Amino acid sequence: MSPVNNTETEEMRKVEEKRREREVYRDKIRGCLFGGAVGDALGYPIEFMKEDAIWKKYGQRGITIYELDAKKRKALISDDTQMTLFTANGILVGETRGCLRGMMGPVAAYVYEAYLEWFETQNIYDIAGIKKDVRRICWLMNVPELYATRVPGNTCISALEELKNHSKYGYPDVIRKRNDSKGNGGLMRVAPMALDYHGGETLDAVDQEGGEIARITHCHTLGYMPAAFLVHVINRIVYPQREMSLEDIILEAKDTIRRIYKDEDHLAELLAIADLALTLAENQDDDVSNIHRIGAGWVAEETLGIALYCALRYRNDFSHGIIAAVNHSGDSDTTGAVAGNILGALCGYEAIDQRWKEDLELSDLILEIADDLCYGCVMEEYGSYRDPVWIRKYMEGGR
Ligand SMILES: [Mg+2]
Structure with missing residues (x-):
């Protein structure tokens, strides 16, 4: 065998080994992403319905x-x-550039580009309307179903519209305080940040990056700190460093958020709502009464509180957890989505009831993205192994 072949065989062996090492996280990563989609889909028809x-x-x-x-x-x-x-697509584009070009910017900068593309999907009638000559980073732009508008959040739309049309510098403009929204539109989309974790970065950095991703559109501290909190919780569930109960994880998330956002306003309100979720999960009252004590979930800290409460109460029972999370007068699809992220990560995809898998729109696509987050980019800048499908998806925008 020639030396070249030897090197190639050795490299293939390493690629296979990397993929095998990641395999153990797959069920929880799938569970988190799929579970979020299930909660979203269950709650969507009743998003604007009162309890009566x-x-x-x-x-x-x-x-x-x-x-x-x-x-x-x-x-x-x-x-x-x-x-x-789209968050996942942006993260994977950034990661792939890092692997193949040896350098990358902040993760949120790629996610920002991905959100500008998502914004396009909401403003043109269908895929036939997009300009073919414009370079795009997201292969998801080739999925016609994603052009459906499903009551997108006003703040997401207005913030991205402003950034798209009036941003002088692109991503750097994101860090200016452009609005004072603490709506839950930043929180609801950050789970992939917790899932795409390959151990190279500290969890503090990952949590903060989750906060930055939310802050692209939601600039109030309570618009983005809950996102960092959620990223911490999901990451610890999927990638445990030691045996921890969900209570332990939430207490650790509180300590972490207190440390990384120590100078930010409204920190105490966020920590108090996490405590409230912990307390309410222990009582004998019904879920609707408990959820009312947390809020309606239109703002991010309340959405997080409701999701934590449902996950604590039904940690081994995905179905009951998401049913509790959506059935109230508040923002049902988003409380369902975030609770579904946490419960799905806790229970794993295999444990999710078949009835939630059968009729979910784009279920194969959701699993495909989950698996891409799981395995990550296994190519290296100076290696010879190349995965043409991955390159097309995450270097060429699916072209
Ligand atoms: Mg929604």
Whole structure:
């Protein structure tokens, strides 16, 4: 065998080994991403319904099975899942450039580009309307179903519109305080930041990057600190360093957030809502009463509080957890999505009931992105191993 072949064989062996090492995280990564989409799809039909109307239409337990779209015969995902997928696409583009070119900018800078592309999907009628000659980074722009508008958040739209049309410097402009929104649109889409973790960076840095991704559109401290909190919780569930209960993880997340955002306003409010979730999860009251004590979930800290509460209460029972998370007068699809992220990571994809897998829109695409986050880019700048499919997706925008 020639020396070249020897090197290539050795490199292939390493690639296989890397993939095998990552395999152990796959079920939880899939669970997190898929679980978020399930919660989103379950809550989407009742996003703007008050409790009385929910009980009247679905009975005293509320909505407990998907309501299928009449035309597509699918449970529709909303902007929460669409933006989560674009977050993942942006992260993987950045990571791939780092692997193949040996350098990359901040992760949030790639995610920012991905969000500008998502913004396009919401402003043109369908895929046929996009300009072919414009260079894009996201292969998701080639998926016609993602051009559906599913009540995208006003702040996401207005912030991206401003950045797209009035930004002098591109990503650097993101760090200017441009609005004072603490809506949950930043929080709802950051889970991929917690999942794409290959051990090279500190968890503090990963949490902060999660916060920065939310801050692209939501500049109030309570618009982005809950995102960092969520990233910490999900990361610890998927990549445990030692045996930790969910309570331990939440307490550690509180300490971490207190440290990394020590000079930020409204920190105490965020920590208090995490404590409230911990306390309420222990009582005997019904879920709706407990959720009312946290809030309606339209703002990020309340969404996080409701999701933590549902995950604590139903940590081994994905279905009951997301049913509790959506059935209230508040922002059902987003509380469902974030609770679904946490519960899906805790329970794993295999443990998610078949009924949630069968009728979910874009389920194969969600699993594909989950697996890409799981394995990551296994090519190296000076290596000879090349994966043409990965290069097309994450270097060439799927062209
Ligand atoms: Mg939504």
